Amino acid sequence: MQQSTQSTAGVIGLGIIGGRVAARLRRAGWQLWVWNRTVRPEPNFLSSPAEVAESARHIQVFVSDGAALLEVMRSMAPALTPEHVVMNHATVSPSETKAAAEIARGKHAAFLDIPFTGSRDAAEKGQIVYYAGGDPEALARVRLQLEVSARQIVPVGEVGQASVLKIATNIIAAAEVGALAEAFALLDRHGVELHKLPLALEGNAARSGVIDMKAPPMVSGDFEPRFSLKHMFKDIQLALKMGEETDLELPTASAFAGAAMAGIQRGWGESDFSVVSRLFGYPGRGHLPAPKPLDEPKPEAPPAPAAPNTPATPSLAIPVPPATNLAKPPEGEIPAPGATRKFWSFLGGNK
Numbered sequence: 110m111q112q113s114t115q116s117t118a119g120v121i122g123l124g125i126i127g128g129r130v131a132a133r134l135r136r137a138g139w140q141l142w143v144w145n146r147t148v149r150p151e152p153n154f155l156s157s158p159a160e161v162a163e164s165a166r167h168i169q170v171f172v173s174d175g176a177a178l179l180e181v182m183r184s185m186a187p188a189l190t191p192e193h194v195v196m197n198h199a200t201v202s203p204s205e206t207k208a209a210a211e212i213a214r215g216k217h218a219a220f221l222d223i224p225f226t227g228s229r230d231a232a233e234k235g236q237i238v239y240y241a242g243g244d245p246e247a248l249a250r251v252r253l254q255l256e257v258s259a260r261q262i263v264p265v266g267e268v269g270q271a272s273v274l275k276i277a278t279n280i281i282a283a284a285e286v287g288a289l290a291e292a293f294a295l296l297d298r299h300g301v302e303l304h305k306l307p308l309a310l311e312g313n314a315a316r317s318g319v320i321d322m323k324a325p326p327m328v329s330g331d332f333e334p335r336f337s338l339k340h341m342f343k344d345i346q347l348a349l350k351m352g353e354e355t356d357l358e359l360p361t362a363s364a365f366a367g368a369a370m371a372g373i374q375r376g377w378g379e380s381d382f383s384v385v386s387r388l389f390g391y392p393g394r395g396h397l398p399a400p401k402p403l404d405e406p407k408p409e410a411p412p413a414p415a416a417p418n419t420p421a422t423p424s425l426a427i428p429v430p431p432a433t434n435l436a437k438p439p440e441g442e443i444p445a446p447g448a449t450r451k452f453w454s455f456l457g458g459n460k
Contacts, residue, residue, distance in 0.1 A: 116138060117164070118167055119142045120143045121143070122145060122146075123171075125336075129233045130232055130257075133235055133258050134258075139254070140153075142165045143161065144160070162193065166190075167196070168194070172199045174343060175199070175201035175205030178197055183212060189217075190216065192218075193213070193218035196223045196251060197209060197221070203273055206269045207269050210268045219250070221268070222265075222270070223239050224271055226278060229335045231260075239262045239263065240265050241262055241265060242264075243267070277348070280361065282341075284361045285323075289324060290368075292306060293306065297391040304328075328391065332381045332384040334379060334380055339379065345369065368388060369385060
């Protein structure tokens, strides 16, 4: 079963991201060997991670947490050789990353710490940004495989450092979603149409890619997972643990963890992490037009028809969606009095 050609690859973990990366590799002509904990009807689906390692030299791993990563590494270990490069894309703690690398090192195989940023849609379009930690020569050996799904590959440093960077960026994403949920809630309670916030942010320094992506579904109530609440909660827990290990308090991360736990307890763990907005009751009760992308110029409105011999005047009217239903949410849809402060407090959070 052993393969050594440049266009042979392995993918372990066929979830939201791994499945789409695998699909892109197939479309690009790579011979692909795959494994997933739950059996999938995929071409070349093998019975174990060890069989993937027997079939491919360059293996991308997309699993849910550190325990799953170490289980996969131990399974592959008997089949690993100096020709192998294992790329871990799971967001796990630096200590778990280094433990996985040690397993590879014991078989003289290369191990790269390559977490990423990019949701389901980015994976489908080949727009993932990879943060790469580890040996530059090993990275060069797998660059062509990574580029099939990558918009950018950012070298970071040693194994473990890319994991720290990824967890740090997730603190920012979680905090932005938490702040956006509160901002919409404030507008809702004071009778301001929710679609006015993205309009206000178009020329505001607070605008971001996270806000552009998450604002529309937070108001419409579309929480199909692009990055699930349970996974964001796991990553924020990693951040809090890393902070404790270095005597560093992270109150913003702690506050989001409280909101995420409340959502998970309500059964929202499989939904997108922006589902924390449901704690305030407004999702699904209004309409929000999608904001224009940050990197694209705004299209100019066509000129209004002009009367004969009359100069045309551009229209400055802004289309307004149907008015938001600002009625109070059903009882039980928002936290009990005082709970919002508990979930989002920046002066104690989950302490």
